[in-house]
Amino acid sequence: VEIAPGAVHVPRWLSIERQSEIAAACREWARGPAPMRHTAMPRGGQMSVQTVCLGWHWMPYRYSRTADDVNGAPVAAVPDWLKDLGRDAVAAAYGDRTEYDADAVLINFYDATAKMGMHQDKEEVTDQPVVSLSIGDSCTFRFGNPQTRGKPYTDVLLESGDLFVFGGPSRFAYHGVPKISPGTAPAGCGIEGGRLNLTLRETGLS
Ligand code: MD5
Numbered sequence: 001v002e003i004a005p006g007a008v009h010v011p012r013w014l015s016i017e018r019q020s021e022i023a024a025a026c027r028e029w030a031r032g033p034a035p036m037r038h039t040a041m042p043r044g045g046q047m048s049v050q051t052v053c054l055g056w057h058w059m060p061y062r063y064s065r066t067a068d069d070v071n072g073a074p075v076a077a078v079p080d081w082l083k084d085l086g087r088d089a090v091a092a093a094y095g096d097r098t099e100y101d102a103d104a105v106l107i108n109f110y111d112a113t114a115k116m117g118m119h120q121d122k123e124e125v126t127d128q129p130v131v132s133l134s135i136g137d138s139c140t141f142r143f144g145n146p147q148t149r150g151k152p153y154t155d156v157l158l159e160s161g162d163l164f165v166f167g168g169p170s171r172f173a174y175h176g177v178p179k180i181s182p183g184t185a186p187a188g189c190g191i192e193g194g195r196l197n198l199t200l201r202e203t204g205l206s
């Protein structure tokens with residue numbers, strides 16, 4: 001389903017088995033080398049979402065090869081199976097063969113009350129698409145526009161197993177997660193309560 005040019009939603013793209021395998025891998029990455037944590041923001045306060053990164057570590061507002069704002073540990077590598085999944089995701093969304101080499105993955109965990117405010121992802125220096133995978137509780141995803149944080153936007157329900165690819169003119173649109181729907185995670189997805197979101201990116205950094 002094309003929500004806007006370059007923004008493609010593929011509901012239930014991941015099988016329930018695949019979801020639980022990915023969730024299990026994320027549970028391991030959440031333990032280290034840099035543990036999952038609430039990212040501290042530059043003006044004080046912290047994000048309600050908890051994050052752990054692969055490949056490149058994101059902090060406000062730059063990428064590093066080491067988790068400088070956690071424990072300084074080198075960031076775990078993006079495994080080949082996850083790069084392959086990213087390539088398959090881009091092909092599923094755009095329907096043709098693509099070269100896509102995700103070198104950064106942000107793993108976000110939302111508990112029942114976590115939210116993400118409207119923002120753009122612009123620390124990457126390529127315009128390659130962002131691949132988003134959702135596991136666990138459903139959420140309301142707010143897809144905006146590249147000009148302003150405010151309206152117009154479209155609210156989309158993202159459910160466990162859904163794929164969303166943001167490319168082309170949608171790559172730098174504002175977006176956020178205003179609400180999690182507790183208790184909506186399907187049995188067997190590997191997440192008991194809360195929502196896991198993986199975003200795969202090509203940073204263009206070296
Ligand atoms: C999430 N994560 O559901 C979202 C999925 C983040 C973040 O926003 O920065 O970790 S990624 C959604 C995204 C990425 C790039 C462009 C657009 C959306 N977009 O144009 O709407 O936890």
Ligand code: FE
Nearest residue numbers: 119120121175
């Ligand atoms: Fe984002």
